[in-house]
Amino acid sequence: MSKFKKDGKRKTPGISTASLPDIVFMLLFFFMVATVMREVTLVVKVYAPEASEVQKLEDKSLVSFIYVGKPVQHLKAKYGDDDRIQLNDAFGEVNQVGDFISISIEQIAEYKRKQHIVSMKVDEDARMGIVTDVKQELRKANALKINYSTRKATAVAE
């Protein structure tokens, strides 16, 4: 009788999922823009120490990475349990650091070469001996700007 009386036969309409792809694409584009492709497979375990006085590495193309740490679990049997150096995708020796640096400097545009920086990603349990050897090689190769990669820790308030 009344205007508002229900039909009884009406079903609730299904929610349209047509805009779902749009939402997902939006997420996809966000991740594509905000992220960098993983370039190297780590063969050493690196858990960086904490520090508060950090600076960001601005331009990734100017940075060469040197990793130092113990070999990852599945390579331990083959390579032992001592600290090793990783250059690019494979284990390297101290005397290869110089070559590695000169090759990576050559890949940088000439006018930017002065800004070349070496990022040392060293495991917090590594001993300074091997790190020092690498540093001496870097000095010889004249790659003097280095960055000790660290995890960000909040500065202790005084």
Added chain:
Amino acid sequence: MIRETPEINAGSMADIAFLLLIFFLVTTTMDVDSGIVRKLPPPIDPNAPIPDVNKRNVYTVLINSSDMLLVNGEIGDLKYLRRNVKEFLTPHVPDNANFPSTEEVEVDFIGKYNKSKGIVSMQNDRGTSYKTYISVQNELAAAVRELRDELSKQYFGMDFNTLLKTDEDKAKSIQEAVPMAISEAEPANFGGTK
């Protein structure tokens, strides 16, 4: 009669997009690399004369292979390192024999400034752990940064990092007045090897 063309079913579009999304999630890293920036000294000429540095101008920090600190000949603690280094590097006028000597220099934007001649010399053992090394480096860097902050607040009314973003020339003069006076000696083997 015009036949209506059937619409293409776009229901699986979401699935495809999700697949791509998950692929990118897995293959990418989001971490912003950051760390402590240091400048290595250029390779030394073995014939170069050893620079003559007054003993009172040098603050030595040694780390042995058991990660213990020896600060100016006494057992040191990481907790007090920052405060002590800061005190050491603060220019003391008039001259105080317990602290490094100062030198009056002319700095842009600041004018005449008594610059401390103090140097922190750091040496570590080959067996020192990287973690300890970084925390000492961090404390030393923090001490210098705090000194720069103070000077920057005094002259330009903002802390050093803000100044660095707003006025690079002024930041340079702060850097000139408070240099990052940290020197690293070649590592030795003291306190046993590991």
